[in-house]
Amino acid sequence: MKVVITGASGNVGTGVLRALAADTEDHEVVGVCRRPPGGSPPFGPVTWHACDLGDESAHKVLDEALRGADAVVHTAWMFQPIRRGNLLHRTNDHGTAAVFEAARRAGVPHVVHTSSIAAYAPAGDQPVNEDWPTTGIPGSVYGTGKSQAEASIARFTADNPDVTVSLVRPTLVAQRAASASFLALFFDPLVPRWLIRLLRDGRIPLLPLPAGLRVQLVHADDVGDAVVRILRRRAGGAFNIAADTLTPADLARVVDARALGVPSGLMRAAVALLWRLRAIRMSPGWFDVGTRSPLVDTTRARTELDWAPRVSSVDCAREQMSGLADGAAGGSAALGRDRLRDDNRTAALT
Incomplete structure (x- = not known):
């Protein structure tokens, strides 16, 4: 297959690159991102295109x-930057629409969109399947954005029945290589690494930890495998992707x-205060994603994809x-860790 991956240099994208490289079949892999990386693994055997998906020339x-x-x-x-909603909308909403429209123009038969469990409405302690309402986590820019993207994709799917559309809904995606970016996205500038080292x-x-917290994680390589x-x-339709459930004690x-x-x-009030003081980049909405996103049932992925x-x-x-x-x-x-430098510069110009 010739497979094109947008955001191929990011957290989920690198998991997909590694999974394709490990597959028994040979693939032609094309990566699309704003700042193409060098040739070290897993980026080497990839044809790269520099592209800002929100730009009119995309x-x-x-x-x-x-x-x-x-x-x-x-x-x-x-x-x-969460405080620059216009920039997020430009990249996420317009960018997603640009990718799907480009796929339609090119006659691509299969489009896979990486969504999130944050697209789901909050639920109780019972894990939800793929039919749970996708109205997003209230107050979360991320959850609302993922929900809106899924609504747009549903309209695309209805209007283009000849295109197979798949939705991957992972929980919190982990991998060591993404750690510096997580520090930039959520913990800078207040939380020092020496404190994290003491904890480790x-x-x-x-x-x-929030009392009663229940959370699932999943490794980027397992998302790539899915x-x-x-x-x-x-395989069309939506697939929940997650590992087992952790408690605060775990x-x-x-x-x-x-x-x-x-x-x-x-704890949310403390996060909100630190965010307002610009001491951390984790907004109250991001705290809600971590604490209010539902647990998910992965039966469909396990049975239809033989995934675990x-x-x-x-x-x-x-x-x-x-x-x-x-x-x-x-x-x-x-x-x-400096991934926000260009984003903030762009935001200042818009």
């Missing part, structure tokens, strides 16, 4: 990249600490914590 680059493609995997999504090394006895299985089968054991349950409302996570949620958390402590970066601008 269609020219996309038309060239998608020519003769068998599938498009759309993973590109701008997370920050088991030198902080108590770990404050995408390749979808491509092989040309998360605390990762760093040899004891969980200290904090009322979720109190190879990395447990505990191992995901352990790998991510180690990466955060080390400030590990993945060799692309999208996975670096």
